[in-house]
Amino acid sequence: MFLKIVLKSLQDRKGSVLLTLMAMTISIFVILGVEHIRQQTKKSFESTLSDTDLVIGSRSGSLNLLLYSVFRIGSPTNNINWNSFKTISRDSKVDWAIPLSLGDSHKGFPVLGTNSDYFKYLRYGQKKTLEFKTGKPFEQIFDVVIGSEIAKQLKYNIGDKIVLSHGIHKQSLQQHDEYPFQIVGILKPTGTPVDRTVHIQLEGMEVIHVGWQNGVQVFKNKIPKKQFLNSGVEPKSITAILVGLKSKLATFSFQRTINNFADEPLLAILPGVALSELWQMMSLLEKSLLLVASLVFVSACFGVSAVLLNSIRERKEEIRLLRIIGASPPFIFALIETETLVITLTATVLATILLTATLIGAEGYIVAHYGIQVSRFMELTSYSWVVAIVLMLTIIAGLVPGWAAYQESKY
Numbered sequence: 001m002f003l004k005i006v007l008k009s010l011q012d013r014k015g016s017v018l019l020t021l022m023a024m025t026i027s028i029f030v031i032l033g034v035e036h037i038r039q040q041t042k043k044s045f046e047s048t049l050s051d052t053d054l055v056i057g058s059r060s061g062s063l064n065l066l067l068y069s070v071f072r073i074g075s076p077t078n079n080i081n082w083n084s085f086k087t088i089s090r091d092s093k094v095d096w097a098i099p100l101s102l103g104d105s106h107k108g109f110p111v112l113g114t115n116s117d118y119f120k121y122l123r124y125g126q127k128k129t130l131e132f133k134t135g136k137p138f139e140q141i142f143d144v145v146i147g148s149e150i151a152k153q154l155k156y157n158i159g160d161k162i163v164l165s166h167g168i169h170k171q172s173l174q175q176h177d178e179y180p181f182q183i184v185g186i187l188k189p190t191g192t193p194v195d196r197t198v199h200i201q202l203e204g205m206e207v208i209h210v211g212w213q214n215g216v217q218v219f220k221n222k223i224p225k226k227q228f229l230n231s232g233v234e235p236k237s238i239t240a241i242l243v244g245l246k247s248k249l250a251t252f253s254f255q256r257t258i259n260n261f262a263d264e265p266l267l268a269i270l271p272g273v274a275l276s277e278l279w280q281m282m283s284l285l286e287k288s289l290l291l292v293a294s295l296v297f298v299s300a301c302f303g304v305s306a307v308l309l310n311s312i313r314e315r316k317e318e319i320r321l322l323r324i325i326g327a328s329p330p331f332i333f334a335l336i337e338t339e340t341l342v343i344t345l346t347a348t349v350l351a352t353i354l355l356t357a358t359l360i361g362a363e364g365y366i367v368a369h370y371g372i373q374v375s376r377f378m379e380l381t382s383y384s385w386v387v388a389i390v391l392m393l394t395i396i397a398g399l400v401p402g403w404a405a406y407q408e409s410k411y
Helices: 002-012 014-046 062-069 082-089 117-121 148-154 202-207 248-259 271-314 316-324 329-370 380-397 399-409
Strands: 054-058 094-106 109-114 132-135 143-146 181-187 198-201 240-245 266-269
Touching (some): 014 380, 094 117, 109 202, 248 266, 271 329, 380 399
Antiparallel strands (some): 054 240, 132 181
């Protein structure tokens, strides 16, 4: 009976209620969207590397080194000498070392030159290993292993041949078409940049750049493909190194050793520390976005309060009629508060549906342009505090029209 009265009352004023509902829906959509993107971005970044003690590269900014070598975004860093990698990998404190070489692409997806240790030692999430959906790791110099997102978007299968492009731009005029690569493996989804990466051997990366100097093709490489298969090609330089140490206690001492490396200027960073620096830099932006979203919602709450307050004057006859049939002033007050809550709960449901639809539609764009895996669906338990604050502010916003209705019902 009580709920029927509430719904009938809202239906009688559907014009103003719909406008208020739209404002509330948009404001809650913004709040939930900002919080969801924030949480998913952190989760995506933090799950990319696990059990890696150090990332080593050319001396530059720690954030730039992490973003480019691990997340494949940002400005390219300088290369480091291959001999430096051999020296570091042979150190008694090092358990394993994975070389990384970046700089090329395939239809907008980054190409990573590495070795078989990449599939053996790389960990993500909760120390999960890379697994193959189909195929196997590369063995030959012109074999290639692709991430799940590439296979999905470009509809590639085992045995397909692809041509790599010079540079990291989506549209490249320079193709390494003299040496096509054959797909031998497709990795299972990881929710990390691995899904969007083309993996080749370091030797393959070196071969396709024969005849190139400082990013410019000096002459066309006409050496037959077969000649490189068993030639023992060795890379001259790489982009970065992922290092796992035998003992975590040696992390800081080995970091100092690398930072004081004699052969060339190197920088060793702890992934977790570098990510903390990133979150500190992003915190101001996060707070600003949440502040804007909160102000939008507070404005919507004022709108709800104003609409209901104005309706009290139009509903004097309705309130008198309710009093005649036995409704008490507290009942009238509860009626107005419930109307406010019904509008807010409806707006919350609509905002959640709208956000889910937006995430589904924008998923490919977010992955393609930012390399961030964002879940399509929200875990309600993670956002319960947001909903609680929304409902609390709504109840406060409903106090003014509720009190006005209470006072009106006393006369």
